[in-house]
Amino acid sequence: MGMEKIFEISDLNVKFPLGEGFFSKEKGFIHAVNGVSLDVYKNEIIAIVGESGCGKSTFVKTIMGLEAKTSGSVIFNGKNLDDFKKDDMKNFRKKCQMVFQNPFSSLNPRMNVFDILKEPLIVSGVKSKKQINEKIFEVLELVGLDKSVIKRFPHEFSGGQRQRIAIARALILEPEVIVADEPVSALDVSIQAQIINLLLVLKQKLSLTIIFISHDLSVVKHVSDRVAVMYLGEIIELADKKSLFENPIHPYTQALLSAVPTVSAKKYKSKTLDGDLPSVKNLPEGCFFASRCSQAKPICAVKHPKCIQISPTHKVACLYLNE
Ligand SMILES: Nc1ncnc2c1ncn2[C@@H]1O[C@H](COP(=O)(O)OP(=O)(O)OP(=O)(O)O)[C@@H](O)[C@H]1O
Ligand SMILES: [Mg+2]
Numbered sequence: 001m002g003m004e005k006i007f008e009i010s011d012l013n014v015k016f017p018l019g020e021g022f023f024s025k026e027k028g029f030i031h032a033v034n035g036v037s038l039d040v041y042k043n044e045i046i047a048i049v050g051e052s053g054c055g056k057s058t059f060v061k062t063i064m065g066l067e068a069k070t071s072g073s074v075i076f077n078g079k080n081l082d083d084f085k086k087d088d089m090k091n092f093r094k095k096c097q098m099v100f101q102n103p104f105s106s107l108n109p110r111m112n113v114f115d116i117l118k119e120p121l122i123v124s125g126v127k128s129k130k131q132i133n134e135k136i137f138e139v140l141e142l143v144g145l146d147k148s149v150i151k152r153f154p155h156e157f158s159g160g161q162r163q164r165i166a167i168a169r170a171l172i173l174e175p176e177v178i179v180a181d182e183p184v185s186a187l188d189v190s191i192q193a194q195i196i197n198l199l200l201v202l203k204q205k206l207s208l209t210i211i212f213i214s215h216d217l218s219v220v221k222h223v224s225d226r227v228a229v230m231y232l233g234e235i236i237e238l239a240d241k242k243s244l245f246e247n248p249i250h251p252y253t254q255a256l257l258s259a260v261p262t263v264s265a266k267k268y269k270s271k272t273l274d275g276d277l278p279s280v281k282n283l284p285e286g287c288f289f290a291s292r293c294s295q296a297k298p299i300c301a302v303k304h305p306k307c308i309q310i311s312p313t314h315k316v317a318c319l320y321l322n323e
Contacts, residue, residue, distance in 0.1 A: 004041060005041055006041065006042045006177060007039065007040035007063060008075040009073070010037050010073045012037070012072035012073075014058050014062050014068075014070055015070045028281055030280050031232075033058055033069075034233035036235050037307070043203070043207050044225040045210040046211055046226045046227070047224035047226070047228070048212070048230060050215065050230035051215060056213045062074070065089065077176075095177060096179060098181065099163070099178060103154070103165065109155060111154075112151055113149050114151065117165075117172055118136065136150065143164040145165070145168065160188075160194060163183060167202070176207075177208070177209045178199075180199065180212050180213065185215070192219065193222075196219065199212075199223065210223075217256060225240065226244075227239060229253050236252055237252075237314075237316045237317070238307070238316075245257065249316040249318065250316050250318050251293045252273075276292070277292065285302060287305050297319070305318050305319045305321075
């Protein structure tokens with residue numbers, strides 16, 4: 001892993017106003033992303049894990065400029081997204097591509113594979129038929145699909161093959177970054193490994209940076225170089241994969257790991273997540289995890305922990321370490 005930064009994200013906050021609906025009287029905000037700072041390095045696979053609703057998708061959409069941030073900054077290849085001109089944004093859209101959870105809904109059912117793959121090229125101004133053909137066959141080969149698939153439609157493929165088509169489409173404009181939001185969680189377990197291995201090969205071959213969202217730690221264990229654990233819109237632990245799986249510090253990370261049969265099962269056996277999850281409409285002033293934490297002290301209810309460095313490759317937000 002090189003240490004050159006491709007993304008530098010500082011103190012990012014994303015709030016959604018409540019009560020926008022005509023009949024809704026609710027006031028206030030949903031605090032979806034809360035003070036997230038994260039550097040993403042070139043050619044790494046960084047996983048973002050956490051329970052449903054913790055803000056993973058909102059976070060990645062925001063750093064891609066697809067969701068408006070409330071505050072904070074996102075720097076891509078040294079340039080602040082806020083300072084992007086039209087051309088910068090166009091280039092950024094090519095350089096960062098997304099792969100979604102459900103290839104059934106992310107591929108247009110009325111287009112055949114050729115047209116699905118041609119579309120981004122046309123939008124980005126490629127006109128030469130020869131170039132278009134070459135590029136399409138090149139990406140199909142990269143994702144392990146035969147040339148003969150081009151005339152077929154999405155419904156004619158299995159889930160795994162459809163995800164290969166979605167990955168081919170993401171690759172066709174030669175991106176630097178792939179943001180994969182739960183790319184394998186809709187697939188059969190037997191197929192998941194194939195798609196994950198494909199992503200690993202592509203990362204190597206094309207020097208990709210991959211931001212990989214998952215709620216499944218056993219998947220993350222295979223695919224990632226580093227892991228960021230999110231809880232209620234915050235990164236509460238960030239570490240290289242080995243440290244995170246062998247020496248998780250945050251009680252929440254320990255609880256997540258205890259639910260993974262293959263990982264540290266013995267070590268963190270008794271850590272279940274009891275207690276109430278605070279509402280994202282009304283976050284507590286103390287540690288967001290305190291209400292469910294087996295180790296919480298009185299101070300945890302009133303003081304919010306900062307994410308601090310405990311080794312060169314490991315950060316944790318827990319008051320036990322802040323003291
Ligand atoms: N456009 C929106 N408007 C209002 N609230 C939103 C919007 N998008 C997301 N949210 C809320 O923000 C919070 C974070 O949602 P998000 O989809 O980012 O979570 P997630 O970690 O990706 O969850 P999942 O694992 O289920 O995909 C949730 O409370 C969600 O309901
Ligand atoms: Mg999501």
